Amino acid sequence: MAENIRLYALTTCIHCRNTKEYLKECGVEYDCVDVDALQGEDREKVLEEVKKLNPSCTFPTLVIGDRVIVGFRKDEIEEALKG
Amino acid sequence: MTARELYEKLKPIQEAKGYQFNKDLEGTTLPLLESLLVNKERYGYMVCPCRLASGDREKDRDIICPCVYREPDVAEYGSCYCGLYVSAAWNAGTVPHVVVPERRPADRFV
Numbered sequence: 001m002a003e004n005i006r007l008y009a010l011t012t013c014i015h016c017r018n019t020k021e022y023l024k025e026c027g028v029e030y031d032c033v034d035v036d037a038l039q040g041e042d043r044e045k046v047l048e049e050v051k052k053l054n055p056s057c058t059f060p061t062l063v064i065g066d067r068v069i070v071g072f073r074k075d076e077i078e079e080a081l082k083g
Numbered sequence: 084m085t086a087r088e089l090y091e092k093l094k095p096i097q098e099a100k101g102y103q104f105n106k107d108l109e110g111t112t113l114p115l116l117e118s119l120l121v122n123k124e125r126y127g128y129m130v131c132p133c134r135l136a137s138g139d140r141e142k143d144r145d146i147i148c149p150c151v152y153r154e155p156d157v158a159e160y161g162s163c164y165c166g167l168y169v170s171a172a173w174n175a176g177t178v179p180h181v182v183v184p185e186r187r188p189a190d191r192f193v
Contacts, residue, residue, distance in 0.1 A: 012118035012132035014111055014166060015182075036135055056189045059133065071182040 005030035008050050008061040011037055015072040016060040022074060026081055035059065086116040102149070102157065102168040115167045119148055133165035134187070145191065152186040 007023070009016035011034045023030055033046055047057065053068045054061045062069040064080040084092075090113065094104060105111040118132035130136040131146040145151045153163040160183045161173030172178045 010133065010135060012121055014115055014118075015133060017114070056185055057135070057192045058185045059135065071184070073182055 004063065004065055006063040007032045008046065008053075008059060008063075009034055010059045013059055018072045019060045019062060019077070022072070022077060026078075028081060084120065086113045086120060089116045089120065097149070097168065101170075102153070103171055103174050105162070105166050105169050106174045111166050115165055131165055132167075134185075135192070142191070145187065156183050156186060 005023070005028055007016075007019060007030055009020065009032060020032065035043060035046055035050070038046055050061055051057050053063060054070050056070075058070055060070070060072060062077065064077070065083065067076075067080045069076045069080060090104065090108075093116075097104070105115075115132050119129040122128070122130045122132060122136065126136050126138055126140070126143070128140055128143070129148045130143050131148055131150050134146045134150075136143050136146070140147075149168060150163065153168055156163045157168060157170050157173075160181055161170040161178040162168070162180070162183055164183045164185060166183075170178070173180065
């Protein structure tokens with residue numbers, strides 16, 4: 001089971017909600033950053049992180065171990081969770 | 084205005100232009116319309132729920148819903164980026180439902 005799971009999301013995005021729902025269904029613990037809820041320097045800092053992982057800076061950006069999954073791609077998430 | 088009222092108001096207008104709302108009302112369309120109302124409150128304009136707005140209306144002009152990418156995305160994938168607007172074929176299930184990649188040039192992002 002991957003230890004480091006981090007989701008960069010937008011509170012308003014349906015694909016991000018579906019990703020959160022699916023991770024919950026899988027019963028995995030994960031860090032979640034709702035970027036649209038951040039302001040100023042916090043947001044800038046997180047955006048730099050996202051751009052390193054996903055240059056197009058789109059959401060959801062999901063990090064499972066060393067794997068980066070952009071968009072709600074259920075099959076890829078399932079596979080990455082198997083580690 | 085509620086998401087349901089926005090839905091009733093937009094539906095005839097958008098269908099006349101050839102765009103249907105995603106048939107998954109409870110799971111996709113109404114939550115996305117709700118998100119548009121949230122963004123209207125936040126930014127003063129209905130910026131796409133699945134893209135990070137800059138807060139500058141001029142910079143965000145291309146992603147104010149319906150975004151300028153809706154037409155090419157629905158033409159190519161049967162769905163817009165966030166899944167709110169789809170083609171009749173997409174709703175009928177005669178085209179595959181795929182993750183729509185971001186068409187917006189990366190340099191337009193915040």
